Amino acid sequence: MMQHTGPANPLTLHLNLDAPENLASYEQAGGYQGFKAAIEQTPEAVLGTIKDSNLRGRGGAGFPTGLKWSFVPPKKDATETRYLVVNADEMEPGAFKDRWLMEGAPHQLIEGLLIGAHTISANVAYIFLRNEYSVAASRLQSALDECYEAGLLGKNILGTNLCLDIYVHTSAGRYICGEETALINSLEGKRANPRAKPPFPQVAGLWGKPTIVNNVETFFNLPSIIQYGAQWYQDLGNHKDAGTKIFGVSGRVKSPGLWELPMGTSIREIIEKHAGGMCDGYQLKGYLPGGGSTDFLLPEHLDTPMDYNEIGAAGSRMGTGTITVLDDQNCPVEAVLNLVGFFAQESCGWCTPCRDGLPSATYVLQQIEQGKGKMSDLDFLEDICELVAPGNTFCALAPGAAEPLQSGLKFFREDFEKHISEGCCPYH
Amino acid sequence: MNPITNGNHQLIQTDKDQQNEQLTLEEQEEINHLLEHYPDPGGATIDALKTIQKFRGWVSDGAISALAAHMKLPLANVESVATFYNLIFRQQVGETLVHPCNGISCLLMGYRDIQTSLKQNLNIKEGETCPKTDITLISLPCLGACDKAPVMFVRQSNRSKHPETDSLYENLKPEEIAGLLKQLSTENNNKEGAEK
Numbered sequence: 090m091m092q093h094t095g096p097a098n099p100l101t102l103h104l105n106l107d108a109p110e111n112l113a114s115y116e117q118a119g120g121y122q123g124f125k126a127a128i129e130q131t132p133e134a135v136l137g138t139i140k141d142s143n144l145r146g147r148g149g150a151g152f153p154t155g156l157k158w159s160f161v162p163p164k165k166d167a168t169e170t171r172y173l174v175v176n177a178d179e180m181e182p183g184a185f186k187d188r189w190l191m192e193g194a195p196h197q198l199i200e201g202l203l204i205g206a207h208t209i210s211a212n213v214a215y216i217f218l219r220n221e222y223s224v225a226a227s228r229l230q231s232a233l234d235e236c237y238e239a240g241l242l243g244k245n246i247l248g249t250n251l252c253l254d255i256y257v258h259t260s261a262g263r264y265i266c267g268e269e270t271a272l273i274n275s276l277e278g279k280r281a282n283p284r285a286k287p288p289f290p291q292v293a294g295l296w297g298k299p300t301i302v303n304n305v306e307t308f309f310n311l312p313s314i315i316q317y318g319a320q321w322y323q324d325l326g327n328h329k330d331a332g333t334k335i336f337g338v339s340g341r342v343k344s345p346g347l348w349e350l351p352m353g354t355s356i357r358e359i360i361e362k363h364a365g366g367m368c369d370g371y372q373l374k375g376y377l378p379g380g381g382s383t384d385f386l387l388p389e390h391l392d393t394p395m396d397y398n399e400i401g402a403a404g405s406r407m408g409t410g411t412i413t414v415l416d417d418q419n420c421p422v423e424a425v426l427n428l429v430g431f432f433a434q435e436s437c438g439w440c441t442p443c444r445d446g447l448p449s450a451t452y453v454l455q456q457i458e459q460g461k462g463k464m465s466d467l468d469f470l471e472d473i474c475e476l477v478a479p480g481n482t483f484c485a486l487a488p489g490a491a492e493p494l495q496s497g498l499k500f501f502r503e504d505f506e507k508h509i510s511e512g513c514c515p516y517h
Numbered sequence: 518m519n520p521i522t523n524g525n526h527q528l529i530q531t532d533k534d535q536q537n538e539q540l541t542l543e544e545q546e547e548i549n550h551l552l553e554h555y556p557d558p559g560g561a562t563i564d565a566l567k568t569i570q571k572f573r574g575w576v577s578d579g580a581i582s583a584l585a586a587h588m589k590l591p592l593a594n595v596e597s598v599a600t601f602y603n604l605i606f607r608q609q610v611g612e613t614l615v616h617p618c619n620g621i622s623c624l625l626m627g628y629r630d631i632q633t634s635l636k637q638n639l640n641i642k643e644g645e646t647c648p649k650t651d652i653t654l655i656s657l658p659c660l661g662a663c664d665k666a667p668v669m670f671v672r673q674s675n676r677s678k679h680p681e682t683d684s685l686y687e688n689l690k691p692e693e694i695a696g697l698l699k700q701l702s703t704e705n706n707n708k709e710g711a712e713k
Contacts, residue, residue, distance in 0.1 A: 424621060468632075
């Protein structure tokens with residue numbers, strides 16, 4: 090029954106940024122086959138395939154998707170509402186993959202949601218979209234309208250018991266909404282402060298009902314996993330992690346962009362081959378492997394495979410898989426200041442280490458960048474990193490802010506010291 | 518901050534005035550439609566605030582109070598949401614919003630020069646509105662177009678005849694800013710001309 094051969098690029102198979110496929114052309118190109126295969130199986134069987142595929146959440150944390158979904162309790166009665174939420178509030182500094190996927194293949198996201206709805210018996214889904222992504226919003230809405238008309242959404246989809254309504258919810262701009270419990274508060278019309286866990290959203294999420302929140306790219310993976318099977322998906326990876334991933338590079342490289350590549354592709358291959366290497370006259374100084382909340386890595390780490398555990402062992406995180414390169418003419422202090430300043434601004438203010446620690450760090454970094462820093466400021470910044478370490482804060486925002494700060498202090502210490510000893514920024 | 522004032526229009530309202538403000542039928546209709554998407558009226562709060570903003574350009578105290586009454590929500594709930602998000606404006610902004618991206622990739626690729634050029638050409642500070650062109654400058658965090666850095670998001674609204682038009686300017690150079698601003702303010706003037 091299961092085919093072991095399938096496409097090498099399941100995420101971008103249908104991608105067309107100039108004119109995304111409409112329902113008819115998406116179906117003609119094999120779209121909705123994954124969903125049709127799913128509804129012929131029991132939800133348990135579909136969940137089993139997702140578990141066996143080793144798909145890990147593509148939002149940044151890399152939590153196994155099948156395991157996350159298995160925590161949803163059995164349905165109490167047929168009328169119980171359950172929610173699926175797409176985290177499409179892409180605001181991680183340096184991340185630009187979800188916009189690309191949604192603008193290029195809106196139907197693939199809907200197909201992923203339909204598979205999810207069948208698996209956890211959800212009947213309502215919200216696409217929590219960033220306000221500025223207006224192109225994605227209108228393309229998704231047209232795709233949704235087509236699906237309603239064709240009976241792929243609404244009541245008794247394709248003659249089955251499955252009912253699903255999908256709404257596009259555009260947010261109003263706050264990074265903290267990417268944290269899943271803060272996102273749930275935001276959807277309920279509250280300030281987007283994170284919630285205490287437990288209870289976990291799978292048990293009591295949106296309006297107290299079982300809720301699954303996953304990233305756009307995670308849902309994009311589902312149709313082909315169901316269509317071609319877990320083994321095929323696992324075999325796509327180059328290293329230990331399964332499947333393909335959207336990797337990207339921005340900064341002063343010859344051809345910045347996004348590519349679908351096997352998990353485990355080396356950072357060197359992504360930067361040097363796909364992004365064409367550094368622009369002439371610029372040297373690679375360091376890079377953030379997966380967005381603003383990941384630790385800097387150095388040229389010596391270039392041969393690390395982009396694999397959740399391998400990047401972790403190198404001292405950083407895979408994050409969103411979109412690499413930002415720092416060249417030898419960029420000031421690392423200014424880069425760290427920009428990132429920490431962003432997190433300070435975006436703190437929801439709920440817990441003290443984040444609300445007070447990040448603005449203090451931002452102020453001290455500003456002083457250093459302006460040539461008014463003291464050597465003791467570096468110790469102060471290290472103290473702040475400890476203050477906002479995991480376990481001391483309510484959510485992952487402040488620990489994320491500490492990642493570029495602590496690694497910046499470690500790897501670019503000379504630059505920080507030069508700012509202080511010379512009393513000015515050597516780069517500006 | 519220097520909000521545009523319409524002649525002698527009083528910006529500071531008394532509580533009594535605040536409660537006198539009402540939603541238009543058009544606003545009510547759109548908000549009622551949004552309420553259908555959620556099992557609880559609270560869910561529609563952000564959408565409703567954006568609806569108000571679409572028609573009025575910004576969200577005043579009076580509008581919050583009218584909205585809370587219409588949605589049967591506590592005033593404090595609506596206010597707490599209205600003050601939380603970057604893109605809900607609690608004071609007047611221009612009909613054209615220019616949002617250069619200050620995310621990490623745009624910073625590394627030249628955001629500072631773009632921002633400086635915008636400030637100089639409009640003769641305003643960050644967060645202010647240029648009275649001549651009705652353009653407001655607000656830098657935004659990473660706009661998710663890092664491979665085309667530096668980028669700028671522009672939202673133009675024409676309050677009597679929406680919808681808003683959004684555009685994203687990519688691979689910007691500081692020397693392009695003056696021409697771009699001229700084009701944006703002419704588009705504004707043309708729209709006003711068409712209304713009359």
